[in-house]
Amino acid sequence: MNLPQLLHTCFRNILRNRMRSLLTSLGVIIGVGSVIIMVAVGEGAQRSIESRIASMGTNLIQIMPRRMMIRMGPGQTAGSLPRPNRLTRADNTKLKNEAGYALAVSGITQRTQTVIAGDNNWSTTVMGVEPDYLVIRSWAVAEGSFFDDQDLTDRNKVAVLGATTAAQLFGEEDPVGGRIRIGTNHFTVTGILDRKGAGNNGNDQDDVVMLPLDTALTRIGNSRNLNSIAISAVSKEYMDAARNEAELILREAHKLRPEDTADFEIMNMADIIEMASETSRNLTILLAAIAGVSLIVGGIGIMNIMLVSVTERTREIGIRMAVGGRRRDILLQFLSEAIIISLMGGLIGIGLSLLVCRILPLLGVPAAINPLIAAAAAGFAALVGVGFGFYPARKAAGLYPIEALRYE
DSSP states (O other): OOHHHHHHHHHHHHHHTHHHHHHHHHHHHHHHHHHHHHHHHHHHHHHHHHHHHHTTOTTEEEEEEOOOOOOOOTTOOGGGSOOOOOEEHHHHHHHHHHOTTEEEEEEEEEEEEEEEETTEEEEEEEEEEOTHHHHHHTOOEEEEOOOOHHHHHHTOOEEEEOHHHHHHHHTTSOOTTOEEEETTEEEEEEEEEOOOOBOTTSOBTTSEEEEEHHHIIIIIIOOSEESEEEEEESSGGGHHHHHHHHHHHHHHHTTOOTTSOOSEEEEEHHHHHHHHHHHHHHHHHHHHHHHHHHHHHHHHHHHHHHHHHHHHTHHHHHHHHHTTOOHHHHHHHHHHHHHHHHHHHHHHHHHHHHHHHHHGGGGTOOOOOOHHHHHHHHHHHHHHHHHHHHHHHHHHHTOOHHHHHHOO
16 A cells, blocks of 8 residues: 555545544643643743843842851840841942952942932832943933933932833822932932843842942931942853952951851842753643643544554454455554644644743743754654554554454
């Protein structure tokens, strides 16, 4: 039997029972569609996480005081407790002067405060930063200008607003040149930041007010301590070198011995991205494996229906063998029917999954279709047809012609 004859015979037998063939392939349709959708959602979530983390800054290294657990021992008083972990303005200056792998360095202090402009007030994050902070965060000013080193030195009362904060305080008015009040201090708005969107933890990065660092330390926080220090390495290749260098500089500044535990923590943004990506990949594999179980169930359904088909067509098989049909032809015919049913289910599943993946982003669920996964799902569907169709096909080919002709 040549290939055109084989395909014609297979499609004729499949279309003879259209509804049964469709229901037979339903398990494969659901399985293939589920695998593709689960992987697409997983990859979409991974890209979303990576995008949010990347929006935090280019080659970002963040230094924070290490959290210290204080336990009061017997006879220990508050005066005998160890010095709290902290980062100071002096630490920031030392890093600026000595860090050779740092493209930009900025101390950061921040707190949530109520900001007032005219009759409007808004609770937002007030940050004290240095001009290098824009370089570190890859941020741009959409309108007006950012404060400079002179504003930092003179502790000028100037402020730059995030897009969300500007809209809440000034509405449709132009905020540049306007006045805001934080506590008892009045500030002049010099610029509006470009929109940044949600951060890695889902918070609105545009809901912020930025002040010169020294202004925020003395007029808002009344402190010389920083919440963190941000560093942008000169390139991605030197991230580890920049991190190790910063650790050595700060250990020297804090007079720590080699065996002492550092009183600060350094986070490498590249490590955070890799960790988040690895977690997302593992979750995607788990979801795909769960969805793949339905493919196995679909294969069992195909085998069951093909066994029923062999029983129904026993007399037909006997006639074909009696007129010269070879066992190999019978085996190939039933195996081809199983593969076609499975493959058709796979193609329908791919089509439905593509449609669902088009709809999901409209509902706020990120989904990224991987063409290789779709092709692999279709190939796996064909393998399911081979694996679960072989036994019924072999059973059909193993019938004896005389017994098949006598079958009622």
